[in-house]
Amino acid sequence: DPAEVGHYDTPGNANDVALSFGYAFVADGTDGLRVLDVNDPENPTEISAYPMTGAAYAVSMYRRYAVVANGDEGLRVIDVADPENPYEAGHYNTPGTAFGVTVLGDYAYVVDGPAGNGLRIVDLTDPAAPTEVGHVDIPGTARGVTVSSNKAYVAADDQGLWIIDVTDKSNPQELGSYEAAVQAYNVAVSYYAYVADGTGGLVILDVHDSAAVTLV
Numbered sequence: 768d769p770a771e772v773g774h775y776d777t778p779g780n781a782n783d784v785a786l787s788f789g790y791a792f793v794a795d796g797t798d799g800l801r802v803l804d805v806n807d808p809e810n811p812t813e814i815s816a817y818p819m820t821g822a823a824y825a826v827s828m829y830r831r832y833a834v835v836a837n838g839d840e841g842l843r844v845i846d847v848a849d850p851e852n853p854y855e856a857g858h859y860n861t862p863g864t865a866f867g868v869t870v871l872g873d874y875a876y877v878v879d880g881p882a883g884n885g886l887r888i889v890d891l892t893d894p895a896a897p898t899e900v901g902h903v904d905i906p907g908t909a910r911g912v913t914v915s916s917n918k919a920y921v922a923a924d925d926q927g928l929w930i931i932d933v934t935d936k937s938n939p940q941e942l943g944s945y946e947a948a949v950q951a952y953n954v955a956v957s958y959y960a961y962v963a964d965g966t967g968g969l970v971i972l973d974v975h976d977s978a979a980v981t982l983v
Contacts, residue, residue, distance in 0.1 A: 775811040778846055781827040785976050790814075790850050792833045794823035800835055802850050817845055817853040823913070827870040829891050832856060834875050836865035837948050842877055844894045858890040859889055859897040867922075867953070874900075874936060876919050878909035883911050888920055904938040905929050911953030911963070918977070919944065920960055922951035926969065930977045942977035959983060 779798030788819050789806040799819040802825050805811045821840030826833050831848040841860040847853045863883020875889040875897070885905035890898045897967075907926025912919055919931040919939070927946035933939045950965025962970040971983040 768917060769978075773805075773807075773809045773811050774973055775803055775813065777912065786827045787847075789830045790847070791845065792826050792835045794835055795980075796822050796824075799823055799872070800826065800845055801834060802847065802853060804850075808922045815853055815974075817855070819843060821854050821876045822864075824865065825867045827868050827875070829870045829873075829875070829894070832891075832894055834868055834870055834891065836868040836877060838864050838866070841865050842875060842889060842897060844897060846894075849965065851871070852879065852918055857893075857895045857897050859899065861887055861899075866909065869912050869914055871914045876914050876933070877914050878912045880908035880910065880924075885979075886912065886919055886939060888930055888933065889941060890904040890936075898970065901933075901937045903931055903932075905942060906942075910951065913954055913956050915956040920954045920956055923964060926949060926971060927951050928954060928960060930980070930981065932977075943980055945980040945982075949983070 777795045780796035783794040792807045793805040800817040802815045815957040821838035825836040833845045835843040837843045846856040861879045863879040866884040867878040877887045888901040907923040911922040917934040921929045929944045930942045953963040960972040960974045964970045
């Protein structure tokens, strides 16, 4: 019986959000990164913002940093140790349009469509100088990504869901795909893959055999 307990109207298009220590970091399209204090969920308040020249499509946390997929401006690493005074610590300019990002360990997994052609793996060990260590092409426009058990799951719009082995970060390899899902915009994995499929709603896939993904 879910019920709304609070609300904050950001100035742009709230595309994604990441949480850390009572703060919500919102990727707000052309209005950049917005930082909200959500310690009181009934009264969220914006305490700062970091403007960006691209469009903030997605955000994921890495230590004291908000890692933002910033469209045509690539990957931005924003230091938010002081949430009231965020500043850019580093930047990696992907070749395409950075639509999605998820961070696991010391690596950012960036989906970079259409000119970027797929998944790019970026080492964040030195946040001031992020470095790409691996890349794999994926058909279609990569929109969203999540990583689980050394596998990256990429939502590739009209090309469906793609599963990539990222055990070797320098040499990611395609394991399988499910292309019947159309308009795959994002994905979450918990035993099954849950694909946000645009007008198709929620598609749930059995991904235990990466080479033979099936609809549940």
